[in-house]
């Protein structure tokens with residue numbers, strides 16, 4: 001039912017400078033796969049077929065990655081190396097990729113709004129921030145869990161997790177009431193609050209299911225924290241006018257937008273690989 005997934009990938013990735021000076025953050029690899037491929041695989045598992053990517057200047061490597069590389073494929077044809085390309089080849093054959101650019105980095109809310117031309121205004125869609133790498137070693141991926149929840153509640157859903165108090169200032173934080181195990185009806189959301197004004201320690205991470213009404217909410221949202229158009233503020237409006245759900249997902253999440261989280265993910269997937 002949710003066939004499109006939006007990947008806002010226009011940010012500068014300044015925490016990874018100088019590497020991100022000429023390379024998109026989303027192309028940084030965890031072992032041999034770029035971050036964005038993990039996200040696309042999670043979206044495919046959840047049933048999405050159209051991957052809509054919001055790019056910006058200096059992000060051409062992403063577009064090239066999800067395309068055939070004739071020269072390289074010809075070069076390694078018939079050699080054992082050919083199998084290294086099997087995964088990405090299947091993705092290219094199975095999915096449709098659409099792109100648009102965010103010309104100015106005006107925030108995640110603005111990046112998602114730019115995606116309107118790609119995902120349309122009729123159907124709900126998923127959003128994955130590829131620098132949040134999610135993995136559930138015990139079963140279904142995070143987006144698939146959220147799609148199932150959408151089938152039940154049919155409203156906007158954000159993935160949430162508990163974070164230590166000293167980290168609430170890095171996230172959008174929710175306030176809400178539990179309606180079933182791990183599921184909250186959100187009454188308020190605050191972007192990057194200081195610890196004293198944080199309504200809880202439940203932080204929004206980079207997985208969303210949004211209904212098209214969100215575009216209207218973004219249109220009336222004013223720039224917020226850091227002068228950026230925050231999706232948290234638009235979702236907070238939506239929560240006040242309708243229903244937004246917070247879902248405490250099952251699985252792990254690595255903040256690969258930070259060096260610490262990136263190293264942690266690398267170590268985790270390396271150790272997991274060694275066991276097989």
Ligand code: UTP
Pocket residue numbers: 008009010011012013014015016025054102104105106107108110111129130131257
């Ligand atoms: P971040 O703030 O984590 O990404 O945005 P960043 O700005 O690239 O990283 P730093 O802080 O400078 O190191 C979260 C996600 O939202 C996207 C980013 O690409 C990232 O996936 N984003 C953010 C946009 O696409 N456009 C924006 O204007 C802002």
